[in-house]
Amino acid sequence: MNISGIIYIYIIVSLLIAAAYSIATILALHARRKKQHSKQLSNSYLQQIIAMQGREGEVNARSTSERMALAQALHSIMSYTYSTPTENTKTIARNNRLEELILNKLRHANNEEKARLLNILSSIPISAHATDIISKYLHSANRHIRIAAIIATIAASPTKAIRTIADLPFSLKPYDTSRIIALLRRGLLPIAYEPLLMSDNHNLLMLGIAITHNFGIDIADKHLHNIILRQPNRQIVREAIYTLATLGRPLGRHHIREQLAAMSPNIRRELCHHLSCEGYSLSALSVIFSESEIIHAEPLINSYKRSLICTQSN
Amino acid sequence: MKSVIIYSTQNAIGVLVEAMISGSDANFETFQAGSTRELLSMARVLRPRLIILLDIVPLLDGCDIVARLHEIESNGRGRLSRSRATIYVITWQQSEHTVLSLLESGIDQYLTFPICIERLRHKVSQQMTSNTLRQ
Numbered sequence: 001m002n003i004s005g006i007i008y009i010y011i012i013v014s015l016l017i018a019a020a021y022s023i024a025t026i027l028a029l030h031a032r033r034k035k036q037h038s039k040q041l042s043n044s045y046l047q048q049i050i051a052m053q054g055r056e057g058e059v060n061a062r063s064t065s066e067r068m069a070l071a072q073a074l075h076s077i078m079s080y081t082y083s084t085p086t087e088n089t090k091t092i093a094r095n096n097r098l099e100e101l102i103l104n105k106l107r108h109a110n111n112e113e114k115a116r117l118l119n120i121l122s123s124i125p126i127s128a129h130a131t132d133i134i135s136k137y138l139h140s141a142n143r144h145i146r147i148a149a150i151i152a153t154i155a156a157s158p159t160k161a162i163r164t165i166a167d168l169p170f171s172l173k174p175y176d177t178s179r180i181i182a183l184l185r186r187g188l189l190p191i192a193y194e195p196l197l198m199s200d201n202h203n204l205l206m207l208g209i210a211i212t213h214n215f216g217i218d219i220a221d222k223h224l225h226n227i228i229l230r231q232p233n234r235q236i237v238r239e240a241i242y243t244l245a246t247l248g249r250p251l252g253r254h255h256i257r258e259q260l261a262a263m264s265p266n267i268r269r270e271l272c273h274h275l276s277c278e279g280y281s282l283s284a285l286s287v288i289f290s291e292s293e294i295i296h297a298e299p300l301i302n303s304y305k306r307s308l309i310c311t312q313s314n
Numbered sequence: 315m316k317s318v319i320i321y322s323t324q325n326a327i328g329v330l331v332e333a334m335i336s337g338s339d340a341n342f343e344t345f346q347a348g349s350t351r352e353l354l355s356m357a358r359v360l361r362p363r364l365i366i367l368l369d370i371v372p373l374l375d376g377c378d379i380v381a382r383l384h385e386i387e388s389n390g391r392g393r394l395s396r397s398r399a400t401i402y403v404i405t406w407q408q409s410e411h412t413v414l415s416l417l418e419s420g421i422d423q424y425l426t427f428p429i430c431i432e433r434l435r436h437k438v439s440q441q442m443t444s445n446t447l448r449q
Binding site: 042043046047050051053076079081082084182185186214277278 | 325326327329330333334337408411427428429430431432
């Protein structure tokens with residue numbers, strides 16, 4: 001090949017690279033502009049919906065991007081507030097066919113987008129048909145999709161929440177229960193903690209312990225002691241001990257010390273640190289842990305970080 | 315006109331809270347700050363009646379935002395101005411330790427999400443119409 005041929009190839013390849021780079025830049029700019037526009041739309045809908053509180057009114061969206069921004073705005077409002085009148089939400093969702101839009105997008109979305117869309121569905125009133133479609137995602141291999149599907153299913157049918165949680169094909173982790181607690185805080189779920197703490201079902205127990213922990217239910221301590229005494233599952237026992245610590249209860253009882261002795265050194269150290277921050281005194285810790293374990297707790301206990309808290313255990 | 319500054323690193327939440335506290339009968343203006351520097355420079359210029367923080371990082375990262383806000387209000391002369399801004403914090407944090415740390419750092423009110431729109435609106439409205447001088 002002669003030199004001019006090489007030069008021609010070089011020029012063509014350079015032009016192709018420049019063209020590809022330009023196209024990529026234009027597409028990226030277009031995507032960014034679309035995202036900003038969607039954010040601005042969503043903010044505008046936020047303001048309109050909140051201004052409508054307690055009054056009748058309409059919020060209309062025409063195009064797909066507008067309806068998606070409206071769904072996002074509704075989701076933000078429902079996530080961050082409680083006691084928001086639901087009549088307006090139902091009307092807006094129905095008039096703008098938001099359920100249909102999100103179910104269509106769900107079919108073709110990637111995993112991350114599926115989880116996001118399912119989260120949005122948890123804030124919109126949906127039909128029984130949609131609930132059936134969402135229930136497929138409870139068996140997804142992706143954990144985030146599974147959790148988002150649980151939240152959407154429970155939000156759609158709060159009276160069946162206990163059954164849904166009990167029948168889940170996997171065990172709930174603390175992060176999962178915290179998502180369910182967020183629904184409780186919005187006033188969506190009529191759940192009593194006591195039956196959950198007496199249940200044999202792993203998921204219901206985890207939820208009951210999480211409710212006790214989050215809402216500081218002091219009078220549940222006898223149930224927590226029963227769990228520590230009888231439960232074979234280490235994870236549940238550990239959660240129960242942490243919850244007792246949050247409630248500021250003494251942890252020196254024989255069955256608790258027995259369970260702690262069976263735990264790994266890492267978990268024991270972690271618990272020791274946690275108890276120091278929760279306000280337990282050195283003498284309370286020395287009943288549960290060995291001298292070598294509490295040697296690092298003393299400086300923490302004496303520091304300003306826990307000087308704000310006075311608990312019964314002191 | 316009286317002003318309220320809302321500090322939030324997430325614009326959507328700031329807009330949401332702004333929409334919650336504004337109403338047709340609101341007798342104040344709201345402004346958004348996205349960073350600590352912006353918050354301080356707005357506070358210097360606007361001398362707001364109320365500051366709402368939607369993020370606790372400026373309170374716990376060592377920059378001591380409350381003391382710096384008070385310093386602005388004292389005009390750096392060691393004298394407090396007639397009325398200093400009330401500081402509300404609204405976040406998802408529930409743990410007792412964190413809440414007590416925040417109150418210890420000098421904020422006036424701590425609220426958690428999820429929040430009732432009517433209640434927040436009423437609280438802010440009362441705060442803005444209050445004639446009580448803060449020392």
